[in-house]
Amino acid sequence: MGTTAATATTVRHGRAGLSGQLTDLGVERNGVLLVHASMRAVGPVSGGPGAVVDALRDALGAGGTLVVPAFTPENSDTSTHYLDRVRGLTEQAREAVRASMPPFDPATSPAPSMGRLAETVRLTEGAARSDHPQTSFVALGPSARELVAHHRPDCHLGEDSPLARLYGLRAQVLLLGTGFGTCTAFHLGEYRVPAPPRRTYRCVVTAAGRRRWWEYEDVALDDSDFAALGADFSRADDGAAVRTGPVGSSTSRLFRITDAVDFASHWLPSHRGGAPVRALGCAHR
Template identity: 75%
Template sequence: MTTTPSPIAPHTRAGLAEQLSELGVARGGVLMVHASMRAVGPVSGGARAVVGALRDALGERGTLVVPSFTPENSDTSPQYLDRVRGLTGREREALRARMPAFDPATTAAPSMGLLPETVRLTEGAVRSDHPQTSFTALGLLARELTAGHRPDCHLGEDSPLARLHELRAQVLLLGTGFDTCTAFHLGEYRMPSPPRRRYRCVVGSAGRRQWWEYEDVALDDGDFAVLGAEFARADGGAGVRSGPVGSSTSLLFRLDAAVDFAARRLPSLRAGVADRAPCRTDG
């Protein structure tokens, strides 16, 4: 006789908020989140309820931040190169001609997943202006965190990551691993003489669509899983908390501690390594 497994009861906003608080999300604090809704499992109310739970755990004076990157806006990104592989030169040019200019108010961030898109579309959300690596925030410090994101600085000193570092924000990997940890990129900028490369994306200027090229640090997340494993073991694991949120096992830690660890460790971790693949989330 075979039996049909009972369906998993959906998680609730209140239950998720309680788990987040037990994990250590600071009430009144600033929290940057990377999330896998699949790992969290079924939630009554879907992604909106997860956003609500995060804001409940943070409280009225807290601030929620998510990456809302748009590598689709570039013709130098790995996503674009994958998309045009096998196309003729004419077909590539036709595709480039159809790519819309970045607009922080309307441009979607499909590669970031459902939770960041839900945050972006929530009333009161504020988004930074970078055409490829913008951040979206909700809460008390949303405007302060997203202001002044220089367009030729993906994730460095003139980006929301540096402001998050100053505020000693927390990072929540909600069902994801350290390979998605955007905070480590600020550590790349703080390495001695980090490698640089050219980027290109389509932007709007004075009401006109145009391509723009600039130089910035060559972002690389290929070793972030290894780096994160080392960070999680540092100081006997005291800096990284792990616990259940929904159906996921999630990680919580301070952003400044992760950045500082990356800045110290990456030079030796990458010593002698050449021809690394570009980061999947940049252009």
């Protein structure tokens, strides 16, 4: 007697279905949207990350602007990424790693730790990128160049960064299959607390055509408690600020950047007692 093996069918999501889910979640037509995404959480998509970018732009409409972080901790020796990479190495091996780090170039430097969707946006024709050598942003749409212009090199995510411009436009933030641990918006709240702690950063840049190390001081960024911050934010006002729903196979969250930053700037002073320990946001996949 023969037997029939049950074959699991993998559901592949499509551009139109994803766009509809994004609209149902509340993505605003002709708005500005900052996205952190996990393609792994979204699940298999016909057309891959490119189709997800298209779905996001469909939901936003022709007048909408899509923004993603394009951070580059790979070219810094003060980043968590570097410290993890050289842990246990000899001093000679560490120097070899430092010597191999390429300088930041907004036109060509990849941002692998930000995930596949962010890289897809970065490589899309017409994308504009800010000039910060560590915490650049990439944008697509009518407001793209205005949003990423004049990103001061000694201001990661503060008042002279695209994050503050997103706040001024009351942009929405989409955590596409990611948790609040990746919520870059909370960093602007760190700048807005009284007398935020500061630290030294260092990265590789190009100056006068030559590769060199550049050292600067800025607010000490720390995302280690963002998951707890986000949990409290999502419960505030009986959950009114955060919309949650399916996008692909993921559970995603949508909220206004102004709500997130304002909540963070009040939450952080009463919940932090120690020194910040991390320099950049979490990786995406």
